[in-house]
Amino acid sequence: MTVDTSVEHWTKSWGSNLALSHCQICDGNFIVPLTLETDLCPYCGRAVLTYIDEKEDKPAYIYAPEQIIPFSASRDSLQQKLTQFVKKSWFAPADLTPQNLSSRLQPIYLPFWLVDASAEARWQAEVGFDYQIVSHRENYSDSGWQSEKIKETKVRWEPRLGTLQRRYHNCPAPALEEHVQWRQLLGNFRTESPQPYQIESLEAAMVRLPNRPPDDAWPDAEASLKAAATAEVQQAAKADHIRQFRWSAAYSEQNWTQMLVPIFATYYRDDDDVVRMVYAHGQTGELAGQRRASLKKARRYAAFIGIGAAFLFTLSLILAVIGFFESAVLPWAGMGFMAAVGLGVTAVFPILIAYSINNFGIFTDAHQRRLADLQDAIWE
Numbered sequence: 126m127t128v129d130t131s132v133e134h135w136t137k138s139w140g141s142n143l144a145l146s147h148c149q150i151c152d153g154n155f156i157v158p159l160t161l162e163t164d165l166c167p168y169c170g171r172a173v174l175t176y177i178d179e180k181e182d183k184p185a186y187i188y189a190p191e192q193i194i195p196f197s198a199s200r201d202s203l204q205q206k207l208t209q210f211v212k213k214s215w216f217a218p219a220d221l222t223p224q225n226l227s228s229r230l231q232p233i234y235l236p237f238w239l240v241d242a243s244a245e246a247r248w249q250a251e252v253g254f255d256y257q258i259v260s261h262r263e264n265y266s267d268s269g270w271q272s273e274k275i276k277e278t279k280v281r282w283e284p285r286l287g288t289l290q291r292r293y294h295n296c297p298a299p300a301l302e303e304h305v306q307w308r309q310l311l312g313n314f315r316t317e318s319p320q321p322y323q324i325e326s327l328e329a330a331m332v333r334l335p336n337r338p339p340d341d342a343w344p345d346a347e348a349s350l351k352a353a354a355t356a357e358v359q360q361a362a363k364a365d366h367i368r369q370f371r372w373s374a375a376y377s378e379q380n381w382t383q384m385l386v387p388i389f390a391t392y393y394r395d396d397d398d399v400v401r402m403v404y405a406h407g408q409t410g411e412l413a414g415q416r417r418a419s420l421k422k423a424r425r426y427a428a429f430i431g432i433g434a435a436f437l438f439t440l441s442l443i444l445a446v447i448g449f450f451e452s453a454v455l456p457w458a459g460m461g462f463m464a465a466v467g468l469g470v471t472a473v474f475p476i477l478i479a480y481s482i483n484n485f486g487i488f489t490d491a492h493q494r495r496l497a498d499l500q501d502a503i504w505e
């Protein structure tokens with residue numbers, strides 16, 4: 126497919142009052158409403174978006190989508206989840222507040238492909254049928270021999286081959302390099318009731334343009350078609366299993382539909398002024414955000430505990446001096462010293478906790494690992 130990047134074409138297909146923007150860090154191209162003021166790339170949070178010339182910069186794919194899945198997460202539940210996110214953050218940096226996350230929420234649409242294609246194929250596979258065998262096990266105990274019935278399920282495999290000639294509809298294929306990482310982070314989207322794309326459906330949302338045009342995404346679409354065919358063959362054979370499905374197919378009349386799905390992006394700045402991203406699913410409102418603890422705050426807590434321990438230590442010292450004259454006080458001095466040492470040791474905990482959140486989060490928290498995978502994919 127050739128891409129026509131003339132100005133007339135892209136504004137005609139998308140609608141007016143939109144700008145074509147680019148982020149140098151994540152290398153993303155975006156369609157942004159002119160009314161939208163963004164100081165940072167809402168997709169990666171690392172650079173300022175710049176307007177680009179579609180003739181010179183030639184995005185991989187610039188056509189408007191055919192279908193759009195609108196935002197359906199309620200503002201209230203989203204707000205609640207943002208508040209929860211902040212509450213659950215140990216030693217939250219000063220910038221991490223529900224108000225900041227909420228006011229910086231940016232709706233973004235992500236693209237993916239739905240492919241229709243006609244396939245004419247010869248296939249072969251092994252289909253498997255479950256059957257049960259019954260055997261007996263004889264056990265001897267004090268009460269004598271006892272027979273135990275054992276049911277075992279086995280699979281009978283049969284080779285099959287045939288031809289297949291049909292049209293497939295809406296086989297999904299990724300339009301973004303980082304497609305898999307997005308799905309792993311936020312989960313799938315309900316796509317049963319799409320709306321046709323209109324400029325009005327964007328409102329304040331920006332749109333990520335595909336970085337995998339149809340030519341590039343075709344191998345994935347083909348895999349998706351093959352998976353559909355595999356399921357059909359299994360169903361036709363009324364088999365419980367299928368393996369080693371091979372087919373040689375000729376495809377024709379491919380039709381590509383671009384569909385947009387909704388997400389939110391927001392951010393906060395950590396102690397070092399680094400932007401940390403928080404993303405949300407546009408339908409379920411489920412959040413996935415980077416967690417960073419403030420070492421400054423943790424040190425303050427540690428200092429408080431340290432001061433408490435020092436105070437207790439001084440008090441115990443005074444009691445010990447008094448105990449020199451009045452021995453009944455001595456046990457109190459001893460307990461005071463022990464409590465001071467105990468409290469002193471716990472003073473390192475805030476720093477240890479903050480340090481482990483910042484440095485070991487990706488090993489202990491699945492969300493942090495998926496966010497790291499997504500960022501690797503975006504910045505590659």
Ligand SMILES: [Zn+2]
Nearest residue numbers: 148151166169
């Ligand atoms: Zn970016």
